Amino acid sequence: MNKVVGSAIEAIADVPDGATIMMGGFGLCGIPEHLIAAVRERGLKDLVVISNNAGVDDFGIGRLLQTRQVKKMISSYVGENRLFEELLLSGELDVELIPQGTLAERLRAGGAGIPAFYTATGVGTQVAEGKEVRQFDGRRYVLERWLRADFAFVKAWRGDRGGNLLYRRTARNFNPMMATAAKVTIAEVEELVEPGALDPDEVHTPGIYVDRILQGPGYEKRIEQRTTRTGGAR
Numbered sequence: 001m002n003k004v005v006g007s008a009i010e011a012i013a014d015v016p017d018g019a020t021i022m023m024g025g026f027g028l029c030g031i032p033e034h035l036i037a038a039v040r041e042r043g044l045k046d047l048v049v050i051s052n053n054a055g056v057d058d059f060g061i062g063r064l065l066q067t068r069q070v071k072k073m074i075s076s077y078v079g080e081n082r083l084f085e086e087l088l089l090s091g092e093l094d095v096e097l098i099p100q101g102t103l104a105e106r107l108r109a110g111g112a113g114i115p116a117f118y119t120a121t122g123v124g125t126q127v128a129e130g131k132e133v134r135q136f137d138g139r140r141y142v143l144e145r146w147l148r149a150d151f152a153f154v155k156a157w158r159g160d161r162g163g164n165l166l167y168r169r170t171a172r173n174f175n176p177m178m179a180t181a182a183k184v185t186i187a188e189v190e191e192l193v194e195p196g197a198l199d200p201d202e203v204h205t206p207g208i209y210v211d212r213i214l215q216g217p218g219y220e221k222r223i224e225q226r227t228t229r230t231g232g233a234r
Contacts, residue, residue, distance in 0.1 A: 003163045003164075004212075004215075008034040012186065019044070022107070024152070025155060026052060030140055030167065036153070040069065046065070047069055050075075054081045056222075062096055073096070076098055084176050102119055110180075111146045118136065118141035141225060149183070151185070155189070156187055156190075159213050160196075161193075166198055180205075184212075188213070189215055
């Protein structure tokens with residue numbers, strides 16, 4: 001089955017205003033750059049975005065915050081985005097902050113068909129407010145619900161025309177889980193290959209989870225905080 005589409009704009013043609021969209025990646029690594037740019041170009045609004053990070057001021061999801069296209073962010077770490085802070089404090093952006101491990105497990109549960117689970121993370125804090133807390137073996141646990149979405153935008157290193165995906169290193173964070181937890185999964189890849197070119201033992205996301213795939217024309221791969229060392233190598 002050939003799931004290839006010609007462009008990011010074509011890939012998101014049926015994404016409506018108000019959609020809930022998972023956007024993969026960790027920091028600025030492995031983010032669906034071209035799909036995010038297509039959302040901005042189309043001018044979609046009132047979006048609910050589920051992503052570990054919120055991008056930076058002028059890149060990634062930060063570009064959608066600039067244009068006020070995001071209504072709510074469900075995230076774990078947002079410390080690199082000053083605009084995000086301004087929108088949150090002004091009340092222009094609804095935000096649900098989730099401990100990173102809990103976010104990962106809620107995504108995994110969504111893909112596995114597990115509607116809820118108990119975790120010790122967040123018990124006794126604001127994270128647990130309004131949620132059921134139960135005791136197991138003398139320890140308290142808070143009930144957390146799965147996360148599901150209308151669309152998942154993921155970015156992989158290599159993919160074939162059937163949608164099988166291989167992620168590279170840090171990009172494997174969050175992308176594979178999100179690919180399983182949405183009604184429609186759209187993947188963009190750096191390298192598009194023919195079926196059979198990927199070693200089945202190396203496939204991270206089987207094509208059955210992917211509805212559309214496109215090859216990106218190029219990636220910026222920005223670094224959030226560049227750290228360098230002065231002097232010679234040790």
